[in-house]
Amino acid sequence: MSLRRTSLSVAALVATSALVAGCAGGGATAEPEKPSAAPKGEVTFWSSLSGMSDVAAAFNESQDDITVTFEEIPNGANGGYTKLSAAIESGSGPDVVGIEYDRLPGFVAAEQLAPVDDLVSGDLLGTYDEQVRSLVSFGDAAYALPYDAPPMVIWYRQDVLEAAGVGVPETWDEFEEAARAVKAVNPDAYLTSFFTNEPQLAPMSWQAGAEWFTVEDDSWKVAIDDEESQKVADYWQRLIDEDLVKKQLGFSDEWTADLNSGVVNAWVGGSWSASALKTRTEASGQQGKWIAAAPPSWDGEPTGALSGGTSFAIPENSDNAAAAAVFLEWLVTSPEAIEARGAVGTAYLAYPGLNEVAVSVAPTDYYANDIYEVFDEASANLGPWAWGPKYDLTATALKDAVTAEPTLGDALTATQKATVGGLEKLGLDIKE
Numbered sequence: 001m002s003l004r005r006t007s008l009s010v011a012a013l014v015a016t017s018a019l020v021a022g023c024a025g026g027g028a029t030a031e032p033e034k035p036s037a038a039p040k041g042e043v044t045f046w047s048s049l050s051g052m053s054d055v056a057a058a059f060n061e062s063q064d065d066i067t068v069t070f071e072e073i074p075n076g077a078n079g080g081y082t083k084l085s086a087a088i089e090s091g092s093g094p095d096v097v098g099i100e101y102d103r104l105p106g107f108v109a110a111e112q113l114a115p116v117d118d119l120v121s122g123d124l125l126g127t128y129d130e131q132v133r134s135l136v137s138f139g140d141a142a143y144a145l146p147y148d149a150p151p152m153v154i155w156y157r158q159d160v161l162e163a164a165g166v167g168v169p170e171t172w173d174e175f176e177e178a179a180r181a182v183k184a185v186n187p188d189a190y191l192t193s194f195f196t197n198e199p200q201l202a203p204m205s206w207q208a209g210a211e212w213f214t215v216e217d218d219s220w221k222v223a224i225d226d227e228e229s230q231k232v233a234d235y236w237q238r239l240i241d242e243d244l245v246k247k248q249l250g251f252s253d254e255w256t257a258d259l260n261s262g263v264v265n266a267w268v269g270g271s272w273s274a275s276a277l278k279t280r281t282e283a284s285g286q287q288g289k290w291i292a293a294a295p296p297s298w299d300g301e302p303t304g305a306l307s308g309g310t311s312f313a314i315p316e317n318s319d320n321a322a323a324a325a326v327f328l329e330w331l332v333t334s335p336e337a338i339e340a341r342g343a344v345g346t347a348y349l350a351y352p353g354l355n356e357v358a359v360s361v362a363p364t365d366y367y368a369n370d371i372y373e374v375f376d377e378a379s380a381n382l383g384p385w386a387w388g389p390k391y392d393l394t395a396t397a398l399k400d401a402v403t404a405e406p407t408l409g410d411a412l413t414a415t416q417k418a419t420v421g422g423l424e425k426l427g428l429d430i431k432e
Contacts, residue, residue, distance in 0.1 A: 039322035040065040046084065047098035048075040049310060051341035058340035059330055066323045068096075076103060081392070088112045088315045095324035096331070099144060101135040101309045102202075102387040102395070108143045109389050114316045115141035119325035124333070131382045132350050136311050144311035145332045146350035150270040151294075151378035152203045152307040155277055157265040158291045158368055160189070172235060172296045179244040182265060190243075192266035193258070194236055195250030199402045200268055201412065204236075205229040206305035206385045208298050213388040219429040220389060222420050225412040231298075233408035240408075251276075260284040268295075270307030271375045274346035278366045292371040294378040304382045309350075348375045393422040 045056055045068050056070035071094070074080040081103055087093035089112070099107060107113050117125065125133060125142050129149065136144040156168060164181035166174075179191035205212065210228035214221045223229075239245045246264060248255055258264040259281050267273060277290060297303060312331055314324045331337050335357040338349065346362045349355050359372045388394055397418035401411035420430050 038065055039320070039326050041067075041320045041323050043068045043096060043320055043324050043327050044094040045070045045096045045327065046073045046094040047312075048073050048080050049098055049345060051344040052098075054342065055331065055337050055340045058336055059327055062330075062336065066326055068327055076100060076392075085110065085112065088317060091317055093315045093317065095318040095320055096312055096314060096328050098147070098310050098312050101306070101311060102391045104136060104144055104311055104313070105138070105387055105389050106392065107313070108138050112316055113143045114314045114318065114321060115143055116145060116314060116325065116328070117141055119314065119321060120145065120329050124329065127352055128350055129379075129382070131384065132306075135309070135385075135387070144313035145328055147310045147312055147332050148272075148345075148347045149350040149379065150272050150307050150309050150348050151375055151382075152200075152207055152268070152270055152305045153273070153292050153374060153378050154192075154295055155267040155269060155273060156291055156293060157262070157286075157289055159289050160262065160265040168291070168293045169296045171300065172298055175296045176235075176239065176244065179239060183244060186262070189262060190246040190258075190264050192268060193246045193248050193250065193255060193264050194240055196247060196402050197399060198250040199398060199408075199411075200307070201229070201232060201236075201398065201402075201408070203270075203305040203307045204232045204268070204295075206383060207295050207303055208232050209303065209383060211384060211386070212394075213386045215386075216431055219431050220423065221431040222388070222416060222423070223432070224394065224416040224419060225409075229412055230409050233412050237408045256280045260286075271348035271371075271378075272308065272346055274367070274371055275343060275363060278363050282366065287366050288368050290367050291369040292367060292374040294374055302377075302381050304378050304380065305385065306382065348372070348379070388419065388423070389428065390423060390426065394419045397422075 043066055045052070053070045053072065056068040059068050073083055084093065084097060085107070128146055132146050132149045133142070136142050136146055160182060161168065161178060164178065164185050166178045166181045169175035169178050182189055182191045202212065205228060208228045208231060210223070210226055212222065212224045212229070214223070236245070240247050246258070255264065260283070267277060274292070281290070294302065295304070312328055314321055314328060318324050333351045333354070335354065338347070338354055338357040339361060341347070343361050343363050347358055349358055355372055362372070364371055394415060397415045398411065401414040402408065405411040405414050420432060423430050
């Protein structure tokens with residue numbers, strides 16, 4: 001494929017509007033033209049996910065035709081996507097790369113990724129959950145294959161809930177009651193934290209029924225401060241104001257110390273949190289004290305959302321796209337790839353059937369309940385959601401606003417304004 005050195009164009013950005021419709025009809029999975037000979041050669045593979053070097057090594061050992069060379073790159077927050085974009089533009093990029101769902105539309109809009117429909121097995125894309133598939137589908141094509149689909153879940157210290165006389169919250173009202181009960185037992189303790197550096201307002205708003213980005217008449221509609229999102233913001237602001245949750249930096253030394261000392265006793269995270277939570281708390285003897293739970297409901301009806309998630313794509317100027325596709329398909333669909341990665345990510349895989357393998361390598365014995373059964377439950381009712389055409393604008397604005405604005409509601413309003421302004425500067429027609 002030829003190298004196209006393009007900036008974000010209006011046409012390309014608007015083309016991502018079909019993300020909202022996704023590929024529910026399966027139209028993007030037409031039977032590909034298969035090469036006359038088996039693909040061979042060298043494939044470079046970039047990812048920031050832990051354990052992927054072992055996955056590449058396992059693939060190399062499984063066959064003799066394709067050799068994968070792995071390079072670990074920084075995650076997006078530490079410049080990984082900037083490095084990737086520059087490498088693709090210069091012609092020095094990888095053949096396969098991991099891109100989170102929220103950043104995928106930007107790479108598609110920049111025309112930096114190749115459609116994968118005609119490179120992978122003809123029926124492969126149709127096997128994925130419709131909402132997950134829509135996250136990698138733009139217009140009439142898919143530009144990546146989903147790897148994981150991590151549901152938002154909440155991790156609780158079960159013994160702390162029991163000591164406070166409350167059960168696992170099934171509604172957000174019950175979550176607030178649990179926070180009050182925990183505080184009543186120990187005035188220095190909190191049920192959970194609100195992360196200022198990694199605010200979970202997007203998945204929590206998704207779970208409440210919000211849609212931050214949709215398309216109307218070929219225009220992007222941005223609704224980051226809509227009614228559902230403001231309801232979420234007001235809820236968490238009240239808990240913060242009443243000292244029922246601790247506002248702090250997530251993944252910090254202070255937060256880790258609070259988990260170990262019993263100051264913080266729950267975590268609004270994702271399925272991927274299992275490994276990280278174990279690593280942070282096992283030294284203080286907390287094995288068997290934590291459980292996973294599906295997020296509470298707002299109106300009595302269970303709803304779900306994803307918390308992060310990664311796809312794998314082929315840059316549009318790959319020198320060996322056919323071989324890259326062979327590795328790509330193996331990477332996201334084979335049990336061997338999951339076994340090779342091991343427990344480092346506690347992945348909840350998007351491809352059907354792979355979670356049976358994930359259970360066997362995940363640190364499930366650390367927890368007091370069946371965490372993969374909870375992941376299944378939390379994934380069962382995903383609402384519609386699309387990431388915007390340049391979500392890094394939104395993510396940066398949200399992090400800044402959470403610390404700068406007086407309330408979380410004000411932070412959403414400021415993020416709305418910054419997102420609309422940023423997208424309009426790129427030449428998009430925006431509706432509010």
